[in-house]
Structures are given as C-alpha cells and as structure tokens.
Amino acid sequence: MNHVIEVENLTKIYGRPGAGVLAVDHLNFEVRQGEIFGFLGPNGAGKTTTQRMLTTLLEPSEGRILIHGHELAHDAYPAKRMIGLVPEESNVYTELTAWDNLMFTASLYRVPRAERAARAQELLETFGLWEKRDVKAENFSKGMRRRLSIAMAIIHKPALLFLDEPTPGLDAQSIRSIWELIRRMNAEGTTIFLSTHQIEEANQLCERVAIISHGKVAAIDTPERLKANFRRVQSVEVAFEGEMAEKSPGLESLPGVTTQAKVGDKIRLYTEDPSALLSRLIQYAESHALRVVSLNTLGPSLEDVFLEITGGQVGAVGNGSQEDKPAKRGMGGRK
Ligand SMILES: Nc1ncnc2c1ncn2[C@@H]1O[C@H](COP(=O)(O)OP(=O)(O)OP(=O)(O)O)[C@@H](O)[C@H]1O
Ligand SMILES: [Mg+2]
Structure with missing residues (x-):
C-alpha cells in the first residue's frame, strides 16, 4: 500500500x-x-x-x-x-x-x-x-x-x-x-x-x-465498517398522525426499547431487535388510535458510532442529521 x-x-x-x-x-x-x-x-x-x-x-x-x-x-x-x-x-x-x-x-x-x-x-x-x-x-x-x-x-x-x-x-x-x-x-x-x-x-x-x-x-x-461494528445500535423510526401523536405516551417502555429520541417530527426508538419492535409499534398505534404515517428500521448511523466513541449518548441525537438510508426492511410511506 x-x-x-x-x-x-x-x-x-x-x-x-x-x-x-x-x-x-x-x-x-x-x-x-x-x-x-x-x-x-x-x-x-x-x-x-x-x-x-x-x-x-x-x-x-x-x-x-x-x-x-x-x-x-x-x-x-x-x-x-x-x-x-x-x-x-x-x-x-x-x-x-x-x-x-x-x-x-x-x-x-x-x-x-x-x-x-x-x-x-x-x-x-x-x-x-x-x-x-x-x-x-x-x-x-x-x-x-x-x-x-x-x-x-x-x-x-x-x-x-x-x-x-x-x-x-x-x-x-x-x-x-x-x-x-x-x-x-x-x-x-x-x-x-x-x-x-x-x-x-x-x-x-x-x-x-x-x-x-x-x-x-x-x-x-471506512464509514460502512465503522457502522457495521455497531450493529447493536439499531433503531426504528416512526411518525404518527392523530390526537396523541405529539405525546405518544409509553413508547419508551415498549419491550426492547433502549432509548427514545425525537428527530424532527419522528420518534426514533433504539433497540437490539427492530423486527420484534415493529409489530409492537403497530399494536401500540391501534390501541392509541394513532395512524402510522411512516415507519423505518435504521442501521447505526455514523452519528451513532461517533457519539458512542466520543462519549455522547446514543439517542441524544435531537435533530441531528439522519444520513442513513432506511434499511431494506423499511416500511416507509403512507399506508
Ligand atoms: N495555541 C494554543 N495554545 C494552547 N492550547 C491550544 C492552542 N491551540 C489549541 N489548543 C488546545 O489544544 C486542544 C486541541 O485544539 P484544536 O484546535 O487542535 O482542536 P480542533 O479539533 O481543531 O477543534 P475545533 O473543532 O474547535 O476546531 C484544545 O484543548 C485547545 O484548547
Ligand atoms: Mg480546529
């Protein structure tokens, strides 16, 4: 080299x-x-x-x-x-x-x-x-x-x-x-x-x-390999529509959620098992009379890696940039 x-x-x-x-x-x-x-x-x-x-x-x-x-x-x-x-x-x-x-x-x-x-x-x-x-x-x-x-x-x-x-x-x-x-x-x-x-x-x-x-x-x-080393930092990002959409009580205590962060008009839930969380989120939306307007699973972003390495807290992202494209499993879009 x-x-x-x-x-x-x-x-x-x-x-x-x-x-x-x-x-x-x-x-x-x-x-x-x-x-x-x-x-x-x-x-x-x-x-x-x-x-x-x-x-x-x-x-x-x-x-x-x-x-x-x-x-x-x-x-x-x-x-x-x-x-x-x-x-x-x-x-x-x-x-x-x-x-x-x-x-x-x-x-x-x-x-x-x-x-x-x-x-x-x-x-x-x-x-x-x-x-x-x-x-x-x-x-x-x-x-x-x-x-x-x-x-x-x-x-x-x-x-x-x-x-x-x-x-x-x-x-x-x-x-x-x-x-x-x-x-x-x-x-x-x-x-x-x-x-x-x-x-x-x-x-x-x-x-x-x-x-x-x-x-x-x-x-x-490489950015991609850095992210791959942090596979456990996965998340599901959801946006609701409905009366309670702003508050979305109890999301953080859904089984499998480690941290919750608000990202613009969406809520990002960090989890080790996005797949299990997806079905719980659907149930949650039904029981709270909320409509899911978008739902995506995300791999770790370089931001997650950066925050983890430099001592920031994963999930404390606020309105940070969301550079990762939704993973293939993503279910984005209006249903
Ligand atoms: N001329 C200087 N005299 C004393 N300390 C300095 C000097 N220049 C930088 N430092 C200190 O060295 C450390 C590194 O500073 P440096 O400017 O290299 O950081 P940086 O990564 O470029 O930061 P930034 O993103 O703010 O530009 C800091 O603690 C800073 O206070
Ligand atoms: Mg500098």
Whole structure:
C-alpha cells in the first residue's frame, strides 16, 4: 500500500511539558495514496493541531511525520512543495481581488510566471468565480471566500490537499458545491486530508475516517465498517398522525426499547431487535388510535458510532442529521 502520510506517535503539548495542554496524544495512522481521508472529531479534539503539524506550521513535541517518505523534521522542503492547505481561518486577502489573490499565491508557491494566468483563469472558472475576478474579496460572501481559499490552496497543483473544516456556516447549496469540488479534485488524483466535525461530511466524502477524541485516534476505518461494528445500535423510526401523536405516551417502555429520541417530527426508538419492535409499534398505534404515517428500521448511523466513541449518548441525537438510508426492511410511506 502506498502511503502519502505516515504518522508515528505524533504528540503535541502546548506550554511546558508536564504543565501544558496535551492536545495531540501519540497518534498513529497512515493516509493512502488517492484517498479522501476524514479526520472527524468534536471541538477541541486536536484536529487543527494535528493538521498544523502535518503541514509544517507547528512543531511536534514528539513523534514522526513522513510525507511521501520524506521525514518532515529533517526534510520539509519536498513535502511543502506537494502540500496545499485550506486553513480553518480564512487566508484570503480581503483587500485584494480574486484574481490578485490567486496571482499572489501563485508567486508564493513559485508557479512559473508563464503559467500563472492560465491556471488562475482555469480555477476561477471551475470555482464559479470568473465573473467576480476583479471584485475585492471583502465584497465576497462566505461561500465565495471559501471557494477562493480552496482555489488558492491548489494553484500549484498539490498532490496532497489538507482542508480544515471547509464548510461550517455555509448554506446547503454551497456545501454541496464544495463537496463536489473536493470529489472532483480527488478523482483527478489529489489525496485529500479532511478535518471535520460534521459527521455527514465525513460520511458523504471519505473513504476512511479516523475518529479523534481528546487527542487520540479512537477508531479508524471506512464509514460502512465503522457502522457495521455497531450493529447493536439499531433503531426504528416512526411518525404518527392523530390526537396523541405529539405525546405518544409509553413508547419508551415498549419491550426492547433502549432509548427514545425525537428527530424532527419522528420518534426514533433504539433497540437490539427492530423486527420484534415493529409489530409492537403497530399494536401500540391501534390501541392509541394513532395512524402510522411512516415507519423505518435504521442501521447505526455514523452519528451513532461517533457519539458512542466520543462519549455522547446514543439517542441524544435531537435533530441531528439522519444520513442513513432506511434499511431494506423499511416500511416507509403512507399506508
Ligand atoms: N495555541 C494554543 N495554545 C494552547 N492550547 C491550544 C492552542 N491551540 C489549541 N489548543 C488546545 O489544544 C486542544 C486541541 O485544539 P484544536 O484546535 O487542535 O482542536 P480542533 O479539533 O481543531 O477543534 P475545533 O473543532 O474547535 O476546531 C484544545 O484543548 C485547545 O484548547
Ligand atoms: Mg480546529
């Protein structure tokens, strides 16, 4: 297996050893050539700290990083040339136009002078910013600024692109368009290291995901295999219509229900035996004069896995995203 990134015992302590903050705690992982690798963790988990070390912006307290076989501590230059970085905080120069931002970045990355204009045009067109090329970035929306920031990070055609939370605060359409760009760059051969706390983003984009919690890798696998390891976290989601639909008393105490959560207008009941619960739910609806408007069984979502691993409580999902498609057994729809 060809590894683009290899990390051994990577550790960062901010402040004095012994009295400082242990932000990254002996991480070990590899990123494979050509994959979209997700680094998924809650706020403060150590994502940005790790990414800053991987991109030479921060010195590790301990451990080793190899980028394409070059050890960063001794041989950073070849690694730097093949890396692109979209940082957490915008690095766009707001007083410059989109065009000038790209030309300036191209000069920093030593893109040959003769190639800069063509490359800038290509990127502005791809990122939907060509019409706005002469507008100062201070007049850009957050989504446009984010796209410009990604364009700047790839002006020198890096083989390895780091993105630190590329989509928070953006609307659904902007998020989709950034996901599409990430997929396209990956399809064209760029290996992607994506930090995110958005589970759905990792689920949608990543071939493998490391779940990071308190500076440690708690699990690392494909989203589907992570979910498969949590088969016991199954659930049935039901929506009722009728006078008592809002209250649905006693659902939680139906045999086999471990936890109940309200998800939008639906109720999700966690259980180890969805099949048995389905028939009990039908009986429940009949005896309470409720009409079942939808009923689905769900496998564990990446969110369930994430919450279980990072210490959140399964079922305490609130209105969280529901990324799993209903399982085949699902009985969704009006009857
Ligand atoms: N410059 C710093 N000095 C001291 N402590 C820091 C510094 N930067 C980060 N930390 C601490 O290190 C830990 C990890 O922070 P980091 O920014 O890497 O987390 P993160 O996973 O990127 O979080 P977020 O999702 O909020 O961006 C946190 O406890 C944080 O308070
Ligand atoms: Mg961060």
